[in-house]
Amino acid sequence: MDGSARERIALRTREEIARIREAGRVVWEVLEALTAVAVPGVSTAELDRFAEARTRALGGRPAFLGYRGYPACLCVSLNDEVIHGIPSPHRILAEGDVIGLDYGVVLGGWFADAARTLPVGRVSEEAARLLAVTRRALSRAIAAALPGAHLGDLGAAVQALAEEEGYSVVRDFVGHGIGRRLHEPPQVPNYGSPGAGVRLRAGMVLALEPMLNAGTGEVRTLDDDWTAVTADGRLSAHFEHTVAVTENGPEILTLPEGWDDHANRPAAEGPGPGSERRE
Ligand code: MF3
Ligand code: CO
Numbered sequence: 001m002d003g004s005a006r007e008r009i010a011l012r013t014r015e016e017i018a019r020i021r022e023a024g025r026v027v028w029e030v031l032e033a034l035t036a037v038a039v040p041g042v043s044t045a046e047l048d049r050f051a052e053a054r055t056r057a058l059g060g061r062p063a064f065l066g067y068r069g070y071p072a073c074l075c076v077s078l079n080d081e082v083i084h085g086i087p088s089p090h091r092i093l094a095e096g097d098v099i100g101l102d103y104g105v106v107l108g109g110w111f112a113d114a115a116r117t118l119p120v121g122r123v124s125e126e127a128a129r130l131l132a133v134t135r136r137a138l139s140r141a142i143a144a145a146l147p148g149a150h151l152g153d154l155g156a157a158v159q160a161l162a163e164e165e166g167y168s169v170v171r172d173f174v175g176h177g178i179g180r181r182l183h184e185p186p187q188v189p190n191y192g193s194p195g196a197g198v199r200l201r202a203g204m205v206l207a208l209e210p211m212l213n214a215g216t217g218e219v220r221t222l223d224d225d226w227t228a229v230t231a232d233g234r235l236s237a238h239f240e241h242t243v244a245v246t247e248n249g250p251e252i253l254t255l256p257e258g259w260d261d262h263a264n265r266p267a268a269e270g271p272g273p274g275s276e277r278r279e
Contacts, residue, residue: 011203024112063104155192168217209240
């Protein structure tokens with residue numbers, strides 16, 4: 001057993017969480033910008049260079065570059081690729097592709113990590129449904145990240161939704177604690193039983209990252225030693241946020257404060273004179 005298995009789960013202060021949020025803001029800025037430029041004809045290497053330039057302009061550093069020898073800044077996983085796709089000048093985005101963008105930043109010694117999967121142009125209805133369900137799976141995991149809850153509650157929430165919708169959870173990769181390093185304890189599986197596993201406490205910061213496959217959950221790694229693909233060649237999707245567990249509920253650190261992730265705009269203010277409550 002390596003020592004990390006017994007390493008404690010860090011509890012971050014309000015100030016520390018605010019620093020992680022600053023790193024998370026850069027992650028979000030870069031993913032938003034990438035979302036606009038991920039169009040047919042662009043190579044995945046161009047996306048990587050774009051992400052690096054944006055990050056450095058914002059004062060951050062790409063967290064994945066050199067991590068365990070990873071050769072790029074961004075992970076770009078297309079279609080049947082699950083995660084850890086290496087950008088290449090030879091991979092050109094095409095209409096109908098599904099593109100997973102996974103990005104991490106270190107800023108002032110603090111890490112944040114997030115991912116989203118996007119349609120390139122128009123995609124099949126089957127692809128669009130997988131993306132929508134995977135995004136909801138992440139929202140469910142986030143909603144379960146409350147003080148006193150168990151890690152298994154998060155995994156169970158993801159697994160239940162995935163299976164209800166006829167999809168499979170990838171088990172070979174998990175979410176993780178994050179803060180001073182990209183990967184800290186605990187590991188956060190996207191499957192499990194309610195009430196099982198470590199009990200969450202305010203101050204824990206977790207990268208929650210469900211990966212759902214249209215077919216079986218089985219994956220294999222390509223000869224580049226990084227790219228994980230579905231064993232059956234069917235589509236996969238991945239969404240991730242860095243989330244703080246707090247007494248006020250889960251706080252997503254890889255979104256601007258008060259942002260509505262699903263509508264992708266600032267959340268509506270509370271009902272005021274003449275305003276209607278949004279559903
Ligand atoms: N979000 C992924 C993870 O937490 C990305 C890591 S890519 C790597 O594992 F290159 F840094 F490994
Ligand atoms: Co991660």
